[in-house]
Amino acid sequence: MSGYVLAIDQGTTSTRAIVFDDGFRTKGVAQQEFPQHFPHSGWVEHDPEDIWNSVLATVRGALADASLSASDIAAIGITNQRETTVVWDRDTGKAIHNAIVWQDRRTSDVCRRMVSDGVEKEITAKTGLIVDPYFSGTKIAWILDHVDGARQRAEAGKLAFGTVDAFLLFRLTGGRLHATDATNASRTMLFDISANDWDDGLLKLLGVPRAMMPQVRDCDADFGTSDPTLFGVAIPILGMAGDQHAATLGQACFKPGMLKSTYGTGCFAVLNTGAERVASNNRLLTTIAYRIAGKTTFALEGSIFVAGAAVQWLRDGLKLIDKAAITGPMATRADPDQEVYLVPAFTGLGAPWWDAEARGAIFGLSRKTGPDEFARAALEAVCYQTADLLAAMKKDWPAAGDTVLRVDGGMVASDYTMQCLADVLNAPVDRPVVLETTALGAAWLAGQKAGVWPDMEGFAARWRLERQFTPQMDAVTRGRKLSGWADAVKRTLTQR
Ligand SMILES: Nc1ncnc2c1ncn2[C@@H]1O[C@H](COP(=O)(O)OP(=O)(O)O)[C@@H](O)[C@H]1O
Numbered sequence: 001m002s003g004y005v006l007a008i009d010q011g012t013t014s015t016r017a018i019v020f021d022d023g024f025r026t027k028g029v030a031q032q033e034f035p036q037h038f039p040h041s042g043w044v045e046h047d048p049e050d051i052w053n054s055v056l057a058t059v060r061g062a063l064a065d066a067s068l069s070a071s072d073i074a075a076i077g078i079t080n081q082r083e084t085t086v087v088w089d090r091d092t093g094k095a096i097h098n099a100i101v102w103q104d105r106r107t108s109d110v111c112r113r114m115v116s117d118g119v120e121k122e123i124t125a126k127t128g129l130i131v132d133p134y135f136s137g138t139k140i141a142w143i144l145d146h147v148d149g150a151r152q153r154a155e156a157g158k159l160a161f162g163t164v165d166a167f168l169l170f171r172l173t174g175g176r177l178h179a180t181d182a183t184n185a186s187r188t189m190l191f192d193i194s195a196n197d198w199d200d201g202l203l204k205l206l207g208v209p210r211a212m213m214p215q216v217r218d219c220d221a222d223f224g225t226s227d228p229t230l231f232g233v234a235i236p237i238l239g240m241a242g243d244q245h246a247a248t249l250g251q252a253c254f255k256p257g258m259l260k261s262t263y264g265t266g267c268f269a270v271l272n273t274g275a276e277r278v279a280s281n282n283r284l285l286t287t288i289a290y291r292i293a294g295k296t297t298f299a300l301e302g303s304i305f306v307a308g309a310a311v312q313w314l315r316d317g318l319k320l321i322d323k324a325a326i327t328g329p330m331a332t333r334a335d336p337d338q339e340v341y342l343v344p345a346f347t348g349l350g351a352p353w354w355d356a357e358a359r360g361a362i363f364g365l366s367r368k369t370g371p372d373e374f375a376r377a378a379l380e381a382v383c384y385q386t387a388d389l390l391a392a393m394k395k396d397w398p399a400a401g402d403t404v405l406r407v408d409g410g411m412v413a414s415d416y417t418m419q420c421l422a423d424v425l426n427a428p429v430d431r432p433v434v435l436e437t438t439a440l441g442a443a444w445l446a447g448q449k450a451g452v453w454p455d456m457e458g459f460a461a462r463w464r465l466e467r468q469f470t471p472q473m474d475a476v477t478r479g480r481k482l483s484g485w486a487d488a489v490k491r492t493l494t495q496r
């Protein structure tokens with residue numbers, strides 16, 4: 001059998017399909033952006049048909065780019081933006097509402113009520129999560145409450161819920177399989193991560209019928225085969241993981257204490273804690289890093305909603321730049337005497353603050369402030385937020401203090417940002433040769449399951465460093481900048 005594996009990486013702003021060869025090299029790639037819908041302040045939606053069409057187009061594009069046909073592919077691995085919620089009709093496969101995206105805050109009132117009703121402790125004990133509109137549970141309930149007749153149809157088993165992975169799997173298998181994997185399930189606020197099952201108490205609390213929930217499988221389970229009408233032949237689907245979990249795998253963070261942070265639309269730091277389910281006292285999430293061959297590995301996660309999205313805002317909202325890559329040179333030119341802080345709480349603040357009502361703010365403007373200072377503030381904000389996450393991780397799990405940060409995602413192309421990250425963390429930052437670690441992780445799941453790629457150890461041995469960024473900033477400057485940031489966050493939070 002060939003060693004070619006196809007990864008479908010369905011992200012928040014774009015879909016990528018990548019064909020890797022058995023040396024983990026990219027043989028073919030295709031990427032497509034799709035529209036973002038912002039119907040109200042704090043709401044974010046995707047049209048599931050846009051997502052599906054982008055998957056079809058990019059898979060075909062990646063095969064063409066690789067000069068391969070579907071019969072050359074040993075297996076498919078799927079990875080995806082997590083929490084984003086789709087509810088569809090089982091007979092037609094059509095969604096009954098736009099997908100509600102992970103960044104969407106429309107259920108913040110419901111979440112606030114749940115917290116004041118005192119249910120957060122039970123939810124955290126079962127799911128490892130805190131109560132926040134970020135997760136799928138309240139989004140499903142919102143769709144059932146706002147689409148005519150949806151609740152009855154869901155109870156009658158006519159509707160299916162899935163995060164994007166499950167929706168894509170349903171479509172890819174021609175409607176034959178309604179399943180997800182343990183990592184995606186762990187982001188719904190409905191899944192007991194110790195019992196490894198949907199929790200009836202939580203389903204009842206949120207008013208979500210069990211009949212609409214997908215089966216939950218290992219990340220390297222048999223997920224059926226693609227419908228032969230789609231790509232020419234049936235391709236086995238043998239891997240599935242939420243994108244941050246796939247990146248953890250792609251970065252070979254297999255040992256307890258290993259840490260990766262991915263800088264895409266948002267930023268997500270994931271610390272492998274092994275078989276130990278570490279409870280956070282500092283508002284981090286406990287999540288399933290991966291479940292392979294029936295064995296669960298846990299992680300602590302810090303989730304930041306806006307990282308590269310702040311750069312997109314400079315481009316699309318403020319129209320200060322025409323492409324993301326110029327922010328680094330702009331930041332280098334920025335006036336060192338101006339301390340401008342951007343708190344990009346466009347859709348609230350995530351870990352460790354979890355303030356769904358907060359909105360973005362900028363501090364320290366003067367008549368001299370221009371585009372360069374805005375660019376620097378947007379890039380620095382990502383680094384300061386990572387520093388907040390790592391500080392919380394070290395408090396929860398002191399062993400995290402000794403780890404090196406492995407980074408990936410679109411934003412790590414920015415040398416300025418990576419140097420700034422090493423400076424504010426006062427720790428080395430490792431950028432690997434392969435930056436498409438999310439896709440690589442999904443491909444690895446499928447490739448090793450198909451028997452054409454190496455096992456965990458063999459894969460980890462082939463992780464390669466491209467560049468290590470080491471701290472250059474003096475302690476006084478770092479202290480001043482971090483306290484300026486802390487002050488800016490304090491002034492932005494709605495619950496001080
Ligand atoms: N050179 C760069 N400097 C700063 N930001 C960048 C750079 N290149 C890409 N980005 C940002 O990275 C993000 C894209 O990363 P990607 O991993 O593709 O995101 P996602 O998977 O969330 O769609 C965008 O928000 C973009 O603004």
Ligand SMILES: O=P(O)(O)OC[C@H](O)CO
Binds near residue numbers: 081083244
């Ligand atoms: O699409 P990304 O890479 O920004 O990742 C989205 C996350 O999975 C949301 O939890």
